[in-house]
Amino acid sequence: MANHFDLAASAHAEMLREGFQPDFPDGTKAQINQIYSSVNGSHNNMRDLRGLLWSSIDNDTSRDLDQIEVAERTDGGIRMRVGVADVSASVAKNTPIDQHAAFQTKTVYTGVRNFPMLPNELSTDLTSLNENVDRAAMVVEFVVDPQGCRSQPAIYEAMVRNKAQLAYSRVGPWLEGKAGPDMKIAGSLALQEQLKLQDEAAQALREQRVSEGALEFNRIEADPVIIDGKVHSIQTAPRNHATELIEDFMIAANETMAETLRAAGRSCIRRVVRTPERWDRIVDLVGRYGTQLPAEADSTALNTFLRKQRKLDPVHYPDLSLAIIKLMGPGEYVLSSGTDKEPLGHFGLAARDYTHSTAPNRRFADLVMQRIVRAMLANEPPPYTDAELTAIATQCNLQEKAGHKVERTMQKRVAAVALADSIGKVFRGVVTGASQKGTYVRIFDPPVEGRVVRGEEGLDVGDTVTVKLLHTNPQMAYIDFARVPGR
Structure with a gap:
């Protein structure tokens, strides 16, 4: 019976049950046609960075590519450029596609079927940083010194070209010296050098962040193997040097974006994790392992314990991580007014300035941020009022919770079939x-x-x-x- 259970139909029903609108509205096809017909290849007022050795690293099956990277060694350190798909150039505010995205707020991944925030014609094609095609991007640039500190930030529009679409499962083991390179990497010494340079920058960023008190968790996530719509097995999702590399650049780009907007006095949406209200519960939990944390919330002390416990007991560590994550409380989206002198920070990342901006194909908050940055670069009025941003943040928080419910339920159903x-x-x-x-x-x-x-x-x-x-x-x-x- 389980083998014949319709998981795709179940996922669709679960989306409706949690209040999503999984199907796109009337007017979507007409808008897609209009967007395609307006693409004229004009690169005026944009830097042309198509000659750089950009690459992307994502899951084996990912088709909605939001982020590419390229590194360059300089006298002051490693100059990193993170290119983010320029979705705002194609999807205008308050159009049918935008209104649908504003309600959904995120792409929901169920293993057996994805429910994209934007139509596939955009998110996996025209606004995806696919391999060997020219694309417009919002580039976030910064220099990473040997100590992992960022400097010389810059944000600008550019034309880019992804030269190598790579996968975590193959890049990670190669970077760690556990496996040889795949065909793409083996066939290009320049790409090998580029990835090693990126890894050097990423590790420096991570060590600096940890020294400031950022927390390192190691949760186990299941990854279903789906072939022709059928569940064949469940495996552990890879976490390796490659996944950490992309995570490090994503965090650094998001910090740079938030810092730049605060310096410019521009209101935006931030991603925050508040200082835990239930810190005393975290202290009690950690105390059972023989470690006494300070009475006041201290992320550095907590991460020192986490690192030690991960080495001592790797079997139970993922469940300990999950327990502490739950006690910390969820991340949330909030308005940060352009006049805020001390905006809310991200406790888990030990970051004063943090936002979500690197996945505009998948998250509405990131698309909103891109529009805000575009207006800033053009010295134009903000595209959203503070009241509008507050309402968007509230909707994003609601749909994030609903999306997690859908994904958790479907993970259980997929596992039951497997x-x-x-x-x-x-x-x-x-x-x-x-x-x-x-x-x-x-x-x-x-x-x-x-x-x-x-x-x-x-x-x-x-x-x-x-x-x-x-x-x-x-x-x-x-x-x-x-x-x-x-x-």
């Missing part, structure tokens, strides 16, 4: 929850969570156990295990 042929098999795992609501276990391979419905007595969070798969139900998103006695 395990349907494994009834009776035995797995090792770790207990992730134990309360009156039930006892839950995360098995190690594949990385799937389910409920222990038999033999759960006496189990507590953190216990390593052996369990047997009893039952899966994709419709109800259930995966049920029984504890195997004596093992």
Whole structure:
């Protein structure tokens, strides 16, 4: 029965249930045709950076490419350029496509079907930084010195050309020396040197950020293998040098963007994580591991503990990370007025100035930020009032929560389908929850969570156990295990 469960239809229904509008409105096709017909290849008033060795690194199956990078060694350090797809040049404010994006606020990824914020004709084609095509981009530039500090910031429009579309799964192991280069990298010494230079800059940025108190988490995420619409297996999503490299440049570009707008006195939307209100709960949790944190919130002390615990107990570390993330509270979008002298910062990144700006194909907040920056560069009035930005931030927060619900539910359903042929098999795992609501276990391979419905007595969070798969139900998103006695 599970093998015949229609996951794509289930995902669509889940989107509707959580208040999304998964289908594009009337007028979308006409607007797409108008956008395509208006593309004339004019590059006036733009820098031409198509000759640089730009590359992108993303998931193996990603088609909505928002970000490309290129590095250059200078006397003062490594000059980084992060090119962000210029979506604002194609999608005008208050048009049908923009209004749909403003309501959805994000692309929702369910594993079996994606629900794009923008039509695929744009997000995976005209406004995607695809390989070997000319594209307009908003470039964020900065120099990274050997200590990982940024300087000489600049933001400008440019024409770019992605010379190599690469994947985390292949670039990461090569950078780490665990595997040879893939065909693209092997065929270009210049690309090899470029990626190593980028990695050098990224590691410097990361070490500087950690020294300032940024937190390093290591959550385990499941990545379904879908072939011809069918779930074949569940594997662990890669996290390696390549994923960290892109993350480091994304963070640095977002910080540069927020700093530049604050200096210009421009209102914008910021991405913040407030100083934890439940810091005392974090102190109690960490105290169980023999470490005493300060009474006042201190991200540096917390990350020192996290780094140590990750080395001491890698099996339980992902669940410890998740527990602390939940206690910290969610990230949120807020208005930052152009007159704010001390805007809210991002506790987890130890960043005073932070926003979301590097994924305008996937997040509406980033598209809004791009319009704000474009107006700043042109010395034009702001495209949004503070009241409009407040309303946008509120909608983004609401839809982010709803989107997470859709994605979590579908992850459970996909896992239930993937395990349907494994009834009776035995797995090792770790207990992730134990309360009156039930006892839950995360098995190690594949990385799937389910409920222990038999033999759960006496189990507590953190216990390593052996369990047997009893039952899966994709419709109800259930995966049920029984504890195997004596093992």
